[in-house]
Amino acid sequence: MSFVLFLVFTLAIPFSGFLLLKGIFGRSFSLSALESFAFAFALGIGSLDFSMIFIGKIGLSLTGLMILAALAVLPIIVFMSRFLIERASIGKRKIALPKTSESEQHRFNSATLSLFLVLIGLTIFLKAIFLVDAGLPTATDLGHHMYWSKMIVDTGQLPEYSKTEIIPTANDHVALSDPQPISDFIIGEHLPFAAIAKLSGASFFSAFPVSFLLFVNIISLLALFCFSFRLAETLFVENVVSPITVGLAVLFFAGPLFAFSSPEAKFVSGGVVGNLFGNMFIPLVLLSFLRAYISADSRFLALGILLSFTLAYTHHLSSLVLAFILLGIAVMVAVFSLKHAPALMKRVWSLLFSPAPLLVILFVVGFLLLVAMPTYIDTNAVTTAVGTPSKATRTGLSFLQATQSTGAARMAIGLSALLVAVTIRFLRRSPALPFILGWSGVLLIMALRPHWLFLDIPSNRIGTYLSFPFAILSGLFLAAFPILYRDSAKQPADVFVPGTLFLFTSLILFSFSTWNGSQDNQSSLPSPGEAQDTLEVFSASKYIASRSLPGDLFLKDHNYLVADSWMKLFFMRDYAYPLSRGYFKRYEDEANPREQCTLRMISVPNLPEGRACYSDLGVNLVAINPAYDMAQFEKSRDFSLIYSGTIIQIYERKR
Amino acid sequence: MKESDKNGKLITKNSIGYLRGLSNEAFSVVIIVAFFVAASGWLFFQVNRELDPNNGKNWWTLAFETRDATSLSFAIENHSNSTKFTYAVSNGKETIDSGEISLAKGDRKTVLPNVSTIPGRAIVTVTALDGSKKEIYRER
Numbered sequence: 005m006s007f008v009l010f011l012v013f014t015l016a017i018p019f020s021g022f023l024l025l026k027g028i029f030g031r032s033f034s035l036s037a038l039e040s041f042a043f044a045f046a047l048g049i050g051s052l053d054f055s056m057i058f059i060g061k062i063g064l065s066l067t068g069l070m071i072l073a074a075l076a077v078l079p080i081i082v083f084m085s086r087f088l089i090e091r092a093s094i095g096k097r098k099i100a101l102p103k104t105s106e107s108e109q110h111r112f113n114s115a116t117l118s119l120f121l122v123l124i125g126l127t128i129f130l131k132a133i134f135l136v137d138a139g140l141p142t143a144t145d146l147g148h149h150m151y152w153s154k155m156i157v158d159t160g161q162l163p164e165y166s167k168t169e170i171i172p173t174a175n176d177h178v179a180l181s182d183p184q185p186i187s188d189f190i191i192g193e194h195l196p197f198a199a200i201a202k203l204s205g206a207s208f209f210s211a212f213p214v215s216f217l218l219f220v221n222i223i224s225l226l227a228l229f230c231f232s233f234r235l236a237e238t239l240f241v242e243n244v245v246s247p248i249t250v251g252l253a254v255l256f257f258a259g260p261l262f263a264f265s266s267p268e269a270k271f272v273s274g275g276v277v278g279n280l281f282g283n284m285f286i287p288l289v290l291l292s293f294l295r296a297y298i299s300a301d302s303r304f305l306a307l308g309i310l311l312s313f314t315l316a317y318t319h320h321l322s323s324l325v326l327a328f329i330l331l332g333i334a335v336m337v338a339v340f341s342l343k344h345a346p347a348l349m350k351r352v353w354s355l356l357f358s359p360a361p362l363l364v365i366l367f368v369v370g371f372l373l374l375v376a377m378p379t380y381i382d383t384n385a386v387t388t389a390v391g392t393p394s395k396a397t398r399t400g401l402s403f404l405q406a407t408q409s410t411g412a413a414r415m416a417i418g419l420s421a422l423l424v425a426v427t428i429r430f431l432r433r434s435p436a437l438p439f440i441l442g443w444s445g446v447l448l449i450m451a452l453r454p455h456w457l458f459l460d461i462p463s464n465r466i467g468t469y470l471s472f473p474f475a476i477l478s479g480l481f482l483a484a485f486p487i488l489y490r491d492s493a494k495q496p497a498d499v500f501v502p503g504t505l506f507l508f509t510s511l512i513l514f515s516f517s518t519w520n521g522s523q524d525n526q527s528s529l530p531s532p533g534e535a536q537d538t539l540e541v542f543s544a545s546k547y548i549a550s551r552s553l554p555g556d557l558f559l560k561d562h563n564y565l566v567a568d569s570w571m572k573l574f575f576m577r578d579y580a581y582p583l584s585r586g587y588f589k590r591y592e593d594e595a596n597p598r599e600q601c602t603l604r605m606i607s608v609p610n611l612p613e614g615r616a617c618y619s620d621l622g623v624n625l626v627a628i629n630p631a632y633d634m635a636q637f638e639k640s641r642d643f644s645l646i647y648s649g650t651i652i653q654i655y656e657r658k659r
Numbered sequence: 660m661k662e663s664d665k666n667g668k669l670i671t672k673n674s675i676g677y678l679r680g681l682s683n684e685a686f687s688v689v690i691i692v693a694f695f696v697a698a699s700g701w702l703f704f705q706v707n708r709e710l711d712p713n714n715g716k717n718w719w720t721l722a723f724e725t726r727d728a729t730s731l732s733f734a735i736e737n738h739s740n741s742t743k744f745t746y747a748v749s750n751g752k753e754t755i756d757s758g759e760i761s762l763a764k765g766d767r768k769t770v771l772p773n774v775s776t777i778p779g780r781a782i783v784t785v786t787a788l789d790g791s792k793k794e795i796y797r798e799r
């Protein structure tokens with residue numbers, strides 16, 4: 005039953021977003037069905053987030069009824085307002101509604117529709133194969149995120165992002181601090197999960213979080229397809245390459261070939277929530293701005309601003325990446341349009357100062373000032389992301405690392421496309437070219453040479469954003485390959501008869517891409533068999549949570565226990581409860597020195613430094629994996645072994 | 660099949676059953692949703708099965724029933740294929756109480772051993788029919 009309700013409320017999000025979309029575009033709806041679906045889901049997420057934040061901020065409880073209202077009320081108001089305004093204006097002035105243009109459809113015929121469905125079906129099937137083995141609620145990041153979502157469900161309030169920390173006090177002692185604000189989490193990452201869990205009754209310990217992220221991932225692929233289609237529509241002079249061919253080629257590179265790689269199924273199972281949302285919003289924002297720029301339609305600009313604003317409340321890194329991409333595109337547009345600068349400025353000016361973008365900007369400013377700012381504005385997240393790289397992991401990837409992150413085929417073919425894009429004549433007149441050049445170019449700089457842009461963020465995280473623009477470049481190259489061999493742009497692609505060289509090169513390209521993509525998939529397949537270990541950890545957590553005593557302080561190990569980040573969902577006491585012995589290397593990081601007590605209390609509980617930590621903090625319960633850490637507890641007279649499983653034991657320290 | 664829309668434009672429509680009349684692109688949205696529903700259903704089914712402690716699993720746990728330091732009552736939670744367990748309560752040198760417990764897969768049983776206070780380390784050892792052994796103890 006919870007599965008059916010999960011589906012109902014997940015699919016209700018694009019439905020509510022569709023009402024908003026109709027509200028923005030009115031009867032002169034200029035979006036294709038696939039674009040509508042992708043935009044509707046993203047807008048639905050935005051509407052749900054802002055409504056829930058508003059409800060929480062005015063002091064109302066986020067009950068099921070309130071969340072239902074958050075899902076429905078704003079879209080209905082916007083839709084009805086538009087409907088009434090249009091009806092009134094048609095009645096008074098008898099204006100003719102603009103007709104839907106032919107280019108608004110993706111013009112699928114039976115063959116391309118079949119190919120599209122095969123590609124998308126294969127992609128979803130491959131991801132599902134990956135996720136049935138990796139979909140258990142064990143991933144560390146997902147556990148962290150679901151803690152906050154569960155807190156919203158349990159308390160009916162917006163969460164305060166804070167946690168207690170172990171801090172040094174006088175004379176080499178330590179103590180637990182009061183809750184300190186944390187900047188790693190943003191409300192938009194948690195509200196959709198909380199809403200669906202509350203409405204459907206689905207447990208966080210089920211497939212629902214991963215299924216929802218799979219849906220986000222599918223929408224991001226559709227966004228990429230739609231962006232590629234619109235790009236190709238204006239990119240090639242005299243339609244020498246069919247836009248639908250480009251869209252399908254891009255889907256081939258972004259979908260089945262690297263279905264398991266890091267920004268894809270691995271991020272879905274790993275619960276890298278912010279990046280997945282970011283990878284959905286970024287192409288949709290760029291698609292909005294592209295369509296606004298190409299068709300001079302200010303409603304798309306309004307849509308783009310609204311989606312950018314939603315992203316700002318969802319993921320700070322993606323927002324930063326988007327800001328740099330837009331900057332890169334603006335620079336490229338300026339370079340490409342130097343001769344027509346006054347006309348360009350006039351166009352941008354008239355787009356910006358139109359009713360729809362102004363209304364959205366008014367909403368954005370009002371929400372920022374009167375309701376809530378993104379939490380990372382208050383904390384130090386912004387200042388820590390900008391500046392000279394502070395660690396070796398932030399000084400940029402090597403070209404080899406960037407290639408591994410993006411996929412060798414996508415990187416090789418994409419770079420070829422970049423070279424070709426600036427040389428061949430079929431592209432020179434296109435106003436869309438700066439969009440893909442700016443997108444891929446700025447991300448390459450951010451990943452390979454971050455100090456050029458004064459960025460201080462982990463380079464491998466930036467690297468994961470490269471896969472989308474390089475999938476587009478690879479798709480463009482594959483689809484546009486025939487025209488490199490042609491003398492005249494007027495020769496239509498459909499009747500082009502390939503020569504031996506073309507056929508041979510195409511086969512090599514296709515085989516290389518398929519081999520490289522499937523090799524990446526094969527190396528990423530998860531190893532099954534964690535289920536029993538996970539159940540033991542959950543069972544032990546339930547045991548101790550149901551026998552909790554006042555004054556208990558629990559410590560667990562992160563190195564050798566599976567699904568340990570999910571243990572906090574059984575207690576819901578604090579984000580940092582139970583305390584955790586983190587990865588060993590973190591205790592040796594000189595650039596970021598951290599407390600040593602969580603390490604000492606498990607590794608050397610009987611030495612003076614370990615005992616001092618116990619007495620300073622008052623920790624009395626410890627969960628470890630007996631295969632690695634049993635010996636030091638067994639020989640101590642201070643600990644009782646109160647719970648014994650195969651991969652987890654819980655010790656209680658005498659007070 | 661091809662039809663003209665209200666503006667006179669030719670659009671391709673599919674001709675499958677209830678979805679007859681949808682444009683090919685709208686039809687593709689319906690199919691994508693169907694793919695997602697199928698993948699999601701598969702995921703829910705598989706994860707539910709894996710989170711079932713008894714389905715295809717073989718594990719059991721031993722724990723003190725309460726946090727009360729004076730109590731030696733203990734519980735066995737059985738998700739293994741063994742249905743018979745033996746227990747022994749000792750002070751590390753001699754066995755003070757022992758017995759047998761029958762426990763079906765999926766069941767949990769609490770045992771109150773017949774012992775008075777044991778000074779030092781009081782150990783409860785449980786052995787399953789398949790030979791696997793677990794131990795818990797209280798230090799006093």
